[in-house]
Amino acid sequence: MAGKDADSKAGRRKFLTGFVAASAATAITPASRAADTLAQNAPRAPSALPPSGKAAEAETGTPRELARVPGTPGSDFMVDVIKALDIKYCPSNCASSYRALHESMINYGANKMPEFLTCMHEESAVGMAHGYFKAAGKPLMTLCHGTVGLQHATMGIYNAWCDRVPVIVIGGNDLDAATRPPGVPTFHSAQDINALVRDFTKWDDTPVSLQHFAQSFVRAYKIAMTPPHGPVMISLDAGLQQEPMKDHGDKPYIPRYVPTAPPQGDSGAVKEAARLLAGAQNPVIVADRAARTPNGVKLLVQLAEALQARVIDQGGRMNFPRTHTLSAPPTAVNNADVIIGLELSDFWATVNSYTDNAGNGGIGTNSSRIKADTKLISISSVELNTKANYQDFQRFQVIDVPMAGDAESTLPALIEAVKQAGPNKAALEKRAEAAKKAYAEGMERTRAAAALGWDASPISTARLCMEVYGAVKSLDWSLVASEGNVSNWPNRLWPIDKYTQWLGRSGGYGVGYGAPASVGAALANRDLGRFSVSIQSDGDLMYAPGVLWTAAKHKIPLLAVMHNNRGYHQEVMHVQRLSNFRNRVANLGGDMGPVGTSIENPDIEYHKLAESMGWWAKGPIKDPAQLGPALKEAVKVVQAGQPALLNVWTQPR
Numbered sequence: 001m002a003g004k005d006a007d008s009k010a011g012r013r014k015f016l017t018g019f020v021a022a023s024a025a026t027a028i029t030p031a032s033r034a035a036d037t038l039a040q041n042a043p044r045a046p047s048a049l050p051p052s053g054k055a056a057e058a059e060t061g062t063p064r065e066l067a068r069v070p071g072t073p074g075s076d077f078m079v080d081v082i083k084a085l086d087i088k089y090c091p092s093n094c095a096s097s098y099r100a101l102h103e104s105m106i107n108y109g110a111n112k113m114p115e116f117l118t119c120m121h122e123e124s125a126v127g128m129a130h131g132y133f134k135a136a137g138k139p140l141m142t143l144c145h146g147t148v149g150l151q152h153a154t155m156g157i158y159n160a161w162c163d164r165v166p167v168i169v170i171g172g173n174d175l176d177a178a179t180r181p182p183g184v185p186t187f188h189s190a191q192d193i194n195a196l197v198r199d200f201t202k203w204d205d206t207p208v209s210l211q212h213f214a215q216s217f218v219r220a221y222k223i224a225m226t227p228p229h230g231p232v233m234i235s236l237d238a239g240l241q242q243e244p245m246k247d248h249g250d251k252p253y254i255p256r257y258v259p260t261a262p263p264q265g266d267s268g269a270v271k272e273a274a275r276l277l278a279g280a281q282n283p284v285i286v287a288d289r290a291a292r293t294p295n296g297v298k299l300l301v302q303l304a305e306a307l308q309a310r311v312i313d314q315g316g317r318m319n320f321p322r323t324h325t326l327s328a329p330p331t332a333v334n335n336a337d338v339i340i341g342l343e344l345s346d347f348w349a350t351v352n353s354y355t356d357n358a359g360n361g362g363i364g365t366n367s368s369r370i371k372a373d374t375k376l377i378s379i380s381s382v383e384l385n386t387k388a389n390y391q392d393f394q395r396f397q398v399i400d401v402p403m404a405g406d407a408e409s410t411l412p413a414l415i416e417a418v419k420q421a422g423p424n425k426a427a428l429e430k431r432a433e434a435a436k437k438a439y440a441e442g443m444e445r446t447r448a449a450a451a452l453g454w455d456a457s458p459i460s461t462a463r464l465c466m467e468v469y470g471a472v473k474s475l476d477w478s479l480v481a482s483e484g485n486v487s488n489w490p491n492r493l494w495p496i497d498k499y500t501q502w503l504g505r506s507g508g509y510g511v512g513y514g515a516p517a518s519v520g521a522a523l524a525n526r527d528l529g530r531f532s533v534s535i536q537s538d539g540d541l542m543y544a545p546g547v548l549w550t551a552a553k554h555k556i557p558l559l560a561v562m563h564n565n566r567g568y569h570q571e572v573m574h575v576q577r578l579s580n581f582r583n584r585v586a587n588l589g590g591d592m593g594p595v596g597t598s599i600e601n602p603d604i605e606y607h608k609l610a611e612s613m614g615w616w617a618k619g620p621i622k623d624p625a626q627l628g629p630a631l632k633e634a635v636k637v638v639q640a641g642q643p644a645l646l647n648v649w650t651q652p653r
């Protein structure tokens with residue numbers, strides 16, 4: 001302390017001396033005027049003296065000169081391993097626990113395959129990887145600070161787990177208590193960071209040597225990419241990254257990646273399923289994450305047509321063209337005598353209904369949606385990948401023919417078996433006619449419902465969606481996310497018939513998925529020449545709006561059209577429901593709007609928020625007549641390569 005005090009006194013003395021000298025120089029004399037003239041022609045002096053070397057070092061925290069480490073850094077070898085796999089981007093938020101790998105990726109790996117993308121929140125980075133996979137069919141990796149960063153990333157990882165999407169998460173961690181820096185890096189270290197996400201990742205590891213890393217990384221990629229897909233986690237020791245490679249006798253090598261063939265349903269069960277389906281009076285197909293690729297859609301069309309069975313697409317992926325006359329609403333299960341569920345996340349709720357707070361004491365009531373003797377068939381790969389803690393496996397449903405296997409890979413055998421079982425031709429024709437009629441009537445009803453409140457202000461959700469469709473329909477468009485609840489209008493009214501036109505939802509319903517996932521999917525679409533559009537709700541955007549900056553920074557074109565209903569409307573309704581049930585008037589909170597659920601007063605100016613982060617933006621748009629022209633302008637901006645946001649005020653639903 002004494003030394004510090006003496007230093008600061010000396011500093012004050014120096015400062016005062018400088019001040020006196022400067023005051024003396026301000027006295028005007030002929031000589032000083034001449035000096036002034038000279039000074040005007042001289043280069044302008046800086047208004048502040050440059051900091052001393054010591055001050056600059058203290059302020060910028062530049063580390064002291066380190067002794068040069070001989071040999072190849074371990075993290076350079078890690079880059080070689082990563083480059084052996086097909087990983088194009090690494091959206092990440094920077095952190096010292098992986099600084100060595102970060103440095104190697106830039107200076108050794110030339111920031112390519114993968115390219116580091118600057119993210120402002122770890123949850124955004126995972127969300128981007130999630131959206132990217134669904135548009136590109138390829139996984140991304142993300143690096144994070146293994147404790148605090150991973151804590152931020154967790155909800156995104158849970159969404160990816162529930163949505164069966166591969167994301168390779170690498171968390172930096174300093175394991176060796178004897179050598180790690182004290183203070184912050186020690187706060188940011190843990191024995192086992194992977195424990196944070198072990199309940200909702202397919203696999204994790206903590207490599208302790210470079211060869212171990214090479215095996216773990218290739219294994220992680222392989223496990224993540226084997227259906228059912230899912231996130232994986234590697235804890236990466238800071239020492240292992242920083243230290244030079246050691247020779248343990250064998251030269252470290254990179255294992256070759258050979259994809260694992262997906263599991264298929266048992267052949268006997270496939271035959272039994274085909275027999276039931278072919279013999280049914282009214283078979284119905286229900287698909288949730290059945291199509292993993294565009295080929296899955298083709299196969300599902302083949303199965304549906306072979307049976308002339310109606311298809312309910314629950315929308316976890318784009319499974320079945322909405323334009324096909326066999327496309328059906330959820331109520332189509334009611335009269336089915338055989339139902340086959342393909343990769344359903346919730347079979348129970350497909351065939352049962354639940355009414356919230358309806359029964360005694362506010363407990364929900366259950367009822368069946370189907371006839372008592374309806375036979376149920378299931379093909380689901382998730383049966384091979386169930387964990388105990390989180391309840392994403394949903395309620396237990398008894399199934400007559402359950403198959404643990406990947407639906408898309410099982411479909412060719414099932415289609416063949418159905419054809420061999422030979423469904424009755426006359427019955428097929430009759431069903432096809434009935435389905436056509438039901439489809440036309442359903443579309444008519446949906447159109448009539450969409451027309452209600454067409455000219456309302458704020459804008460109806462149906463008008464919002466149809467104006468957006470009108471603006472993009474002539475392009476090769478992809479609806480990268482539809483967040484908040486717009487009454488499912490895109491799926492009900494847009495002629496979605498290509499796999500990448502609908503990318504499903506978050507999986508775990510963790511809000512805050514839409515903004516980053518749409519940026520990630522737009523990144524994939526940018527590289528593939530597709531136009532990306534999202535319906536972006538207000539609540540979802542505000543969890544981590546920094547991803548808007550990432551989109552602008554990395555030149556990711558995306559048209560984000562806001563469903564700004566100025567609230568967490570789903571939760572408005574939950575509180576209202578409870579008030580009704582208890583026979584109380586919902587507390588509206590006076591001019592503040594519903595308590596705890598409105599996002600009004602002050603109203604968030606999302607267009608300004610986006611503009612401040614490099615987006616083209618416009619709003620608030622409240623008049624439906626202004627929406628079409630604004631969309632036209634925004635589409636042009638996006639086509640020119642810039643992200644654009646329209647802040648549209650909408651009806652709650």
Ligand SMILES: Cc1ncc(C[n+]2csc(CCOP(=O)(O)OP(=O)(O)O)c2C)c(N)n1
Pocket residue numbers: 155483484485486509510511512537538539540541565567568569570571652
């Ligand atoms: C991380 C997280 N926090 C809270 C919730 C509870 N929740 C479900 S829907 C919802 C409202 C979302 O608001 P917004 O995105 O604006 O959609 P809206 O319901 O208004 O259409 C909330 C907060 C959640 N699902 N996930």
Ligand SMILES: [Mg+2]
Pocket residue numbers: 484537538539563564565566567568569
């Ligand atoms: Mg909202």
